[in-house]
Amino acid sequence: MKTVSSLIAQWCCGNAIHELPEQGRAVIRLAFLDTLAVSLLGSRLDAPRIVAKVEFARAATPVASVHGMGRKADVLGAALINGTSAHADLFDDNSAPMISHPSAPLVSSLLPLAQSRSLGGRAVMDAYAVGFEVGVRLGRRLNPSLYEKGWHATRVLGVIGSTAACCRLLGLDAQRTASALGIAVSMASGVRQNFGTMSMALHVGLTARDAVHCALLAEAGMQSDAHSFEGKYGFAHLFSDSKLGDFELGNPFELIDSGIIFKPYPCGAPTHAAVDAALALRQDLQSDLGRIAKIECLVHPWNAMTLREEVPCDPLQAKVNLRYCVAAALVHGELGYAQFTDEALAIPQVQALMQKISVSISQDLPDNGEFPAEVRIQTVQGAQLSQRREVPPGGSSRPLSSKQVTAKFLSCAQLALDANAAAQVIDMVSRLEQLLDLGDLCRILEGQPRP
Numbered sequence: 001m002k003t004v005s006s007l008i009a010q011w012c013c014g015n016a017i018h019e020l021p022e023q024g025r026a027v028i029r030l031a032f033l034d035t036l037a038v039s040l041l042g043s044r045l046d047a048p049r050i051v052a053k054v055e056f057a058r059a060a061t062p063v064a065s066v067h068g069m070g071r072k073a074d075v076l077g078a079a080l081i082n083g084t085s086a087h088a089d090l091f092d093d094n095s096a097p098m099i100s101h102p103s104a105p106l107v108s109s110l111l112p113l114a115q116s117r118s119l120g121g122r123a124v125m126d127a128y129a130v131g132f133e134v135g136v137r138l139g140r141r142l143n144p145s146l147y148e149k150g151w152h153a154t155r156v157l158g159v160i161g162s163t164a165a166c167c168r169l170l171g172l173d174a175q176r177t178a179s180a181l182g183i184a185v186s187m188a189s190g191v192r193q194n195f196g197t198m199s200m201a202l203h204v205g206l207t208a209r210d211a212v213h214c215a216l217l218a219e220a221g222m223q224s225d226a227h228s229f230e231g232k233y234g235f236a237h238l239f240s241d242s243k244l245g246d247f248e249l250g251n252p253f254e255l256i257d258s259g260i261i262f263k264p265y266p267c268g269a270p271t272h273a274a275v276d277a278a279l280a281l282r283q284d285l286q287s288d289l290g291r292i293a294k295i296e297c298l299v300h301p302w303n304a305m306t307l308r309e310e311v312p313c314d315p316l317q318a319k320v321n322l323r324y325c326v327a328a329a330l331v332h333g334e335l336g337y338a339q340f341t342d343e344a345l346a347i348p349q350v351q352a353l354m355q356k357i358s359v360s361i362s363q364d365l366p367d368n369g370e371f372p373a374e375v376r377i378q379t380v381q382g383a384q385l386s387q388r389r390e391v392p393p394g395g396s397s398r399p400l401s402s403k404q405v406t407a408k409f410l411s412c413a414q415l416a417l418d419a420n421a422a423a424q425v426i427d428m429v430s431r432l433e434q435l436l437d438l439g440d441l442c443r444i445l446e447g448q449p450r451p
Helices: 004-013 022-042 046-056 075-088 103-117 121-142 158-170 174-187 198-219 235-239 269-284 322-332 348-354 402-413 419-430 439-445
Strands: 064-066 071-073 292-299 357-361 373-379 384-389
Touching: 004 121, 004 158, 004 174, 022 075, 022 103, 022 121, 022 402, 022 419, 022 439, 046 071, 046 075, 046 198, 064 075, 064 103, 064 439, 071 075, 075 103, 075 198, 103 121, 103 158, 103 198, 103 439, 121 158, 121 235, 158 174, 158 198, 174 198, 269 292, 269 322, 269 373, 269 384, 292 322, 322 348, 322 357, 402 419, 419 439
Parallel strands: 292 357
Antiparallel strands: 064 071, 292 373, 373 384
16 A cells, blocks of 8 residues: 555656646746745845844855845755745735645745756746645645644645645655655644744745755655654644545645635734724724724634734734734724834724724634634714624635736835836746746845845
């Protein structure tokens, strides 16, 4: 009987991914543009800058571009820094069955590796598709148990999928790919207790770096246990109470079946439905927030596992705090990266409104994996206003359009690239599979050096 790692490896090395329809490849192009947007945006923040300071100080050959920092690093360092940037604003995409952010580690590992080997866009797209299918399918099998135990699925599952992607990109055979996957099992880690801190973003950087490292080690001949997934002390038994069972890939393709959720707000996905409801209620109030006596946010039980309840003391904690996100959306009439600064957090009206918000678990909301919510406002005159969102903007039945993702890229990229460079990136990503060498794209993404 074949092992799980060998089954995954054989599929990754085969031709099945060539059957992915254009619909799936269109999703990949959007995923690249969205991830590059949030990487450029996040590159200004402290977490990736701290990582970059350590990486740039190492004696390593700079061959891969660091997004938004005007420099290069070695391939492992670039993957680490870019991955940290991609998750620093908590603005990167989501997969519902994986309960994670699939594209940040995939894009952050694949681009430096492709650049260092002078590889083209078609190979990178195939590799992304392979990694996405592996990571999301593992999520279907092992969640929600894996997530409920407190593991950060983006790190734990992401390192497996991203390693599979890197092996595909390097053209490793099934034996070496299986070895790399076994190595990645020993790299899997990351606890949700670190949500709302710099270490949350670091998880993604480590995932991207480790994926590249696993593939390079296997390419050089490093081996691992054949039963690393299903063995007594293997991945599935240690990380989840669920069973892997028959592990089938690509039937159907997850890129089409479950797809990708692109986020309109730079904060935790469990806040999005409530924020959208709050923005609608702001219109109902005609922006007169003085009418609000109290606010009740009804959320799905899953929200409590992800969000933090303590009063946020910095913007990173605010991103995973429902009270702050709802209050800020009501005050500003929007929720963008400008609402997650120390100055925005200290606004008296936001702080006062947070005190009027209560959060309750509701069993009445659908168990759809998309963090549904209902927001109720009682006015000082005694009127009751409410808005219910079973699917947030960007969710399965409310996807962001390619036009909206492009607008998001331009908004984020303006902090690191000039208008001409941003337009070049959009053009290159739109024809990604036609690029024979990704070096020019990566160099543009460096931007100009910033203090």
